[in-house]
Amino acid sequence: MAPPPAPQRLYRLRLRLLLVISLLVALVVVSGIATVLTGLASRRAILEAHDLEVASRRAALLSVTAREQYIHEAHTIILRDRSHVEHHDAWVSELGAKLAELRPGLDAEAATKLDDIGKASRELSRLFSTAILPAIDRQDWHEVHHAHDRANALVDRMTEHADSLARHFDERAMAAERRAEQFIRFALILATAVCALAAALALIAGRKLWRSFSTPLASLERVAERVTAGDRSARVEPVAAVELAAVADAFNRMLDALSRTEADLVASERLGAIGRVAAGVAHEINNPIAVIRGYVKTMAKEAEKPELREELSILDEEAAACQRIAEELLMYTRSPVLSPRPVQAEELLRNAALHCDGAPGRAPPVLVDAEPAFITVDPLRIRQVVVNLVTNAREATSGTSAGDDIVVRGRQEDDGYRIEILDRGAGIPEEARERLFEPFFTTRRDGTGLGLAVCYGLVTAHGGTIRAEPRPGGGSRFVIDLPGVLIDGARESQERA
Template sequence: MTRASLPPADSPRRTVARRILASFAITLLAFAVTAGYSASSQKRTAEDSEELAKGYVPVALKLGQLRAVQSTLASLVDGIPDEKNPVSTRILLETLTSVRRAMLEETRASMQNLRELGGPETKQLALDLTGELDLAHSTYASDKLAFDRLFAAFDASDRDGVNRELVQLGTMEHDGDKRLRALAEHVDRAMNDLSDRTRARERRAFLQLALLTALTLAVGVAVAIHTRRVLRPLEHVTERARAVARGDLTPQPLTRSDDEIGQLSTAFERMVGAVARAQSRAVANERLAAIGKMAAHVTHEIRNPLSSIGLNIELLEEELAGSSVPDEAKSLLAAITREVQRLEHLSEEYLRVARLPQPRMEADDIASAVREIVAFARPEMERAGLELVLDVDEDLPAALFDEGQIRQALLNVMRNAREAMSDGGRIDVSVRADGMSVAVGVDDRGGGIPDDVRARIFDPFFSTKGEGTGLGLAITRQIVEAHGGTISCEAREGGGTSFRILLPIAPHRLSGAHSSRMSRVSTNQRREA
């Protein structure tokens, strides 16, 4: 992956912390639902138990006591004809009726308490029970008068009156006993129904709680898997770091993630790319240093003999100029001269690499410098059948550069473009502002450069041409990087190759040189006019 293909390091849309927090929030929500449902079920069960214990049970007990008193009264009424002492029976009946009245009030109070404890269904049941209790009471509400008439008949020895009152009183007491029995059965059914509903609710709550527990466990497992998946790219970054530590600087595809791990992966790959480029530059610099040492040796061991050979060839040519020498000998002498010149040119190339000085950085107008270089190179390009087109933005900031070295670098790039367009065509040169840099571009419309060749085009001694030292573009990159800039080579859209040189803009305090440069250019233009 090249540097240009790396995505920008934007802020993550979804952070790892938020995603993990959301996962645990889902788990807590599932647990809260389960716990809430469990608490609700327990609360409902407790309410049913309280309703049964404090509501129905007291009603059933009081009703049972009331039934016992009523049943005793009915039995006493049935045994009155056999009594030999009606006075004691009368006292007992009056006591029981007094107890029955008290028990009736207590039963009614317990029903009122049941009405206050229960829900809407229980409230309605309490109203119905109270109504049935009142109906039962209405059946024997007038028994006191009946008892008075009965014992009055006893006192008067009126056997017919006694029998008549006994029949009426027995019917009254037994009807009351039947109504109380029915009321007790109604209460028992209500208690059984409540118990059945409570047990069914408990079973249903148990099953639902088990289901919610299983669901919560599944959510927990899913959250754990999700968290593991979110953090898995971090393992890839760790393995990648270990591989880089072992020396593997081969570009790797990025981990596609819109969180901090994706940012970390992108930044790490950028760092690896920067380290690889730095290592490549270090290797290139070492090679250039070796070339410098070799150039010094060439200067001492080869250049002087070459000069001597060249001088002797010139003398020999002068000696043979007026004599009748065969053409073959002259051809051989010309061939020797060409080879000597080629060796001198080669030594000059090596010396240029070895003697490349540190740039003398000045804040100056790069656009004007590029215009002068293009004007100088245009005749050479036109002789090769090429059209040189310059496009410069207005109001460009001043840049920091050494004019002589940038001139050499730009001429190298333009001549490389000329050699790529042997059939003629158009070369575009542009100067643009690019953030904190000024970009100088050279675009040709040649056959283009394959990707594998483009990756090595700035290496020393690498050349695709049959002739040349392969040092032109290497020197160009050395010059640009010495200026604190960068140079890149990319395929041009539509065919050809695009070179791009980035030079840093000048600080504000140094930009005064820009105005002096502009005034000098204006003076030159007036002179030409």
């Protein structure tokens, strides 16, 4: 024996959609944050490279400034006067200012080289002022030549350090540019990876979501095609998606309602046809039965033997039963014409109890417990319904103890009135209660199945409902609800006037 199929695991489409959208949004956010961070880092590296290139050019200018300082010293030696001393001092000051501009943000190696340039510039300036200029004034050319050699060595040292500092800045600028390129490359790789991951996620999730939608919708389509083809038993299989399961359940309920409606229509048409035929038959046989009863009663009066009178009485009773069936058929097939008017509900129910078959006081007795109220109904039709229900209750309780009374109860319900008929009979089986008010359905051997159907038609003609329920403790309880029939005090006084 094959094992039963495992139950479907329910899920919510909105949660799946929310999860997919959240993942895509998270990927976009992560990609955006990473792109912004790498962009900022790349921008910082580019700005750093630019600053280092500027610093490299400034470092290169240090070499030019150092040579300008030396050139004015050389001019002083050549001209053998102090005409270039002022220019020499200006270039010394300019070199000091450029060294001060380069100092912020330098690492230890670059700062050391910068300090060496400044130290050599100061030594060169001191050599110019303490050795070269006094030797020129003394015309000691040997000392001038010796001091010039020392100055030339200092200038070479300054230019060497300036060139080394420029190369240092160039190397750092190139490293910063490489970092910027790496950041840009990383951003491109990350963006490509995120796009690929998002595309893959969208493809996988899209396929799953499409199957989540397409499978139930295809099932709905197949069932609709089967129903269109005439298969009224087709139903949508259980759906795992909670949202679509509600649609499938509503679709199945609609098909159930459609099947019931169709069955009711077929039954109604069948009953209508039967009713029309039965009404015709009842109309045709009602007159002959009346003639037969008339002759039977005449014969009973003229009969001399008691046996013959008893037999004629039996014939009259059977003919009366046939006549009652014919009248019930005619009443069922005709739409009831109501003549509503204000009546006292308590008096109406007591009058109906008095008109029941059998004299008052016959076991089981009928007790009326009605709340006084004025209602607008057709009193003859409502009395007919109550009499029919009380008669059925009396037949259901025949043979029971005298203490099991039949109760006719009346109560106000909002703007309406409720009538209840309660008995202590054998009760009505549950399967019979569902068909109790159908025409030609009866649980009695001698019943026609039309009495309760006529009651149902009369109550519904008043806009009310009638139902049968089991009575607590045993027996049956018929409940008639007549909404909107209650008359308030002001209207009651006007109607009575």
